[in-house]
Amino acid sequence: MNIIGTVQEMQRYSEALRNSGKRVAFVPTMGYFHDGHLSLMREARKRGDCVVVSIYVNPTQFGPSEDLDKYPRNFERDRQLAEDAGADVIFFPSNAEMYPEHYQTYVNVEEVTKNLCGLSRPGHFRGVATVCAKLFNMVKPHLAIFGKKDFQQLVTIKRMVADLNMDLEIVGMPTTREQDGLAMSSRNVYLSPEERQSALCLSRSLKKAKELFDQGERDAGRILDEITGYIEGVPSTRIDYARICSTTTMKDIDRLEDESVMALAVFVGSTRLIDNYVFGEELNIE
Amino acid sequence: MNIIGTVQEMQRYSEALRNSGKRVAFVPTMGYFHDGHLSLMREARKRGDCVVVSIYVNPTQFGPSEDLDKYPRNFERDRQLAEDAGADVIFFPSNAEMYPEHYQTYVNVEEVTKNLCGLSRPGHFRGVATVCAKLFNMVKPHLAIFGKKDFQQLVTIKRMVADLNMDLEIVGMPTTREQDGLAMSSRNVYLSPEERQSALCLSRSLKKAKELFDQGERDAGRILDEITGYIEGVPSTRIDYARICSTTTMKDIDRLEDESVMALAVFVGSTRLIDNYVFGEELNIE
The missing domain is CATH 3.30.1300.10 (Pantoate-beta-alanine ligase, C-terminal domain)
Structure with missing residues (x-):
């Protein structure tokens, strides 16, 4: 499995795949994988010739009093689980690569983000839409797969992709649950x-x-x-x-x-x- | 010369060009061409295998009291001038194609747009950045060419392209002037x-x-x-x-x-x- 850390390498890699007629399936994540993430990767494996999984805990979608610093991370475990689930590439960019000095551009999906988590977590979906727009431009996938557990996120991303004419398909997959019903998170x-x-x-x-x-x-x-x-x-x-x-x-x-x-x-x-x-x-x- | 009116046709056309190794050079315009526009097209002709010129008077970059309705238009004249300047494709989308019902996504470049025209024309650069993001996703160019007369616009687009990791080059060309010095507009x-x-x-x-x-x-x-x-x-x-x-x-x-x-x-x-x-x-x- 390939581990890619820079935007330029990711773009060159995906552009070459696309030019050779390969279908790129993408699973964007914040890591610390559970079965929900792995089910998205297995779906990507079915739908694409190359499966790219990104791991990036995106600071712009966390509020100042939220759990950015304590958000759980374990790269080595994630790498192994992703490989077992069929991933070909882990894209693992740094904060400096994602948000360099003078960074100042944000994507706002204005209506579907107003209610629910948009009310409770001001700026959250601005961060989500922005990082997804960036990741889509880096990974250049034919399709990207998201879980339905984050339902408003899925609606927001679909809306952004349609509105900004991004040429990829967004696939929503059912929530994976523990045996007793708790949604995996x-x-x-x-x-x-x-x-x-x-x-x-x-x-x-x-x-x-x-x-x-x-x-x-x-x-x-x-x-x-x-x-x-x-x-x-x-x-x-x-x-x-x-x-x-x-x-x-x-x-x-x-x-x-x-x-x-x-x-x-x-x-x-x-x-x-x-x-x-x-x-x-x-x-x-x- | 090809005239394309839909997003889907434009994307399929450019994707096929890219997959066959052709370089796509793009000149986004609001039409009513003068020598400034034509010089951008001639530059695109030098740099690309295929020259795409878009003509779209973008309503989201006009303020409510501005000249959207009276902005000069002449498609037939533009078509001929673009063809003579070496354009291969005119992309000429409708408002319904660009901003369908439920449209709600905007790109904000937050800092470089605060001064100058950003002060005088609130929302102007939000409209410019958004329509350029959309057009870049439709035309999928390797490079896009803008005039330096709209200097803050050029800085804004360059910033957006860098921040959102859009994989294209932005080229700024010198202002074309009338013989007595007036910038063409x-x-x-x-x-x-x-x-x-x-x-x-x-x-x-x-x-x-x-x-x-x-x-x-x-x-x-x-x-x-x-x-x-x-x-x-x-x-x-x-x-x-x-x-x-x-x-x-x-x-x-x-x-x-x-x-x-x-x-x-x-x-x-x-x-x-x-x-x-x-x-x-x-x-x-x-």
């Missing part, structure tokens, strides 16, 4: 054993919401009342948001008529976890 | 005969500034006092700005030590004209 390592138990309130809320929807409930307020009441009774939890939104606009909706998503962000202890359910889709939670 | 057609005479105050100011610099003057304030005093005495003129800035940061400077530019924006009647001089460079004004 690099941040799960922050949880104490008691918090790990409380963290199940997110996936269980999705399951409750799906059940209500399947029984015919279409009033967003009634579903949310049920969910927030339930989460408030779980120890060590604090709801950051619990909303039902249009998947097109990411604005709150009252009635579940067009495609809609229930999105949750809950602090469990001091760890902020997110999860979501697109109404009408499958949900494999026991 | 599509907006010169707005000038009455008397205003056309007053409009010479811009190029004559540059020449005065160059003479002062060549005589050893390095105090920006003294050069600007001389220039503004001169322009204020010319009929039908109103200075929008007259500044001396660093070409790296585009911030005002007091002493001409590192590379610096004198930038002028002057209303002549109701027509706003710009011009600039990078100290130390040639200036062919009689």
Whole structure:
């Protein structure tokens, strides 16, 4: 497996692949891999001739009081896991390579980023869109694969790619879960054993919401009342948001008529976890 | 010559050229060609295997009270001039193709756009950077050629390309002038005969500034006092700005030590004209 650290080498490598007719499949990550990341890499392996995985903990998407410094990292373990999952290249740029002196350009997707994590984490999606625009220009992929766990991120990236006419396909893959339903996240390592138990309130809320929807409930307020009441009774939890939104606009909706998503962000202890359910889709939670 | 109107056709056309080893040279324009545009196309002809010229009057870079609606247009004349100058393709997208429903993504180059036209025309460079990012993703050029008359625009685009790691070269070409020194501009057609005479105050100011610099003057304030005093005495003129800035940061400077530019924006009647001089460079004004 190739490890590439500079933008120039990455661009030359991908340009040569493209010119020889090879299909480049890209999985952008912040590293510290779990099965969710590995499932994206396996999908990339199926869809591309060359699988590029980037590992970069992007400072511009973290707020000043967030967990940038303590975000978990383990390059050697990640390298081995990526190789086993079928990656051909790890792109591992430095901060100096990504944001050199005089850096000053940002991409703003203005509407779909206003609600949910955009409200709770000002500047987060500006950082996400910017680093993805940069990475896409570096890796020049034919397709890039993202997890649906970060649903608003996926919508934002799709919107940016369409709006800026970036010539690549964005693929969203289902959330990978622990056996008991907890969505996999690099941040799960922050949880104490008691918090790990409380963290199940997110996936269980999705399951409750799906059940209500399947029984015919279409009033967003009634579903949310049920969910927030339930989460408030779980120890060590604090709801950051619990909303039902249009998947097109990411604005709150009252009635579940067009495609809609229930999105949750809950602090469990001091760890902020997110999860979501697109109404009408499958949900494999026991 | 090929005329292409859709993003998809343009991308497929350029991707095929790139894959066959051809070099794509791009000249983005708002049309209504004068010799300045044609000189950029002739340069593109020298540097590329295929010359693509876009014609698009971009609404997002015009302010609400600006001249979007009356901006001069003449496609048939432009088509002939571009063909004579060596263009292979005119890319001529519609507003619906460029900014479809739900459009919401903008590129902001935050620092070099603060001064000069960025002060006078809020949102202008956001529109310029965004449309150039889009056009570069559509045309996929190896190089793009811009005139130095729009100096702050050139600095902004270079900054965006470097920051977002767009894999193309940006080439700046000297300003083309009328015999009497007036910088060529599509907006010169707005000038009455008397205003056309007053409009010479811009190029004559540059020449005065160059003479002062060549005589050893390095105090920006003294050069600007001389220039503004001169322009204020010319009929039908109103200075929008007259500044001396660093070409790296585009911030005002007091002493001409590192590379610096004198930038002028002057209303002549109701027509706003710009011009600039990078100290130390040639200036062919009689």
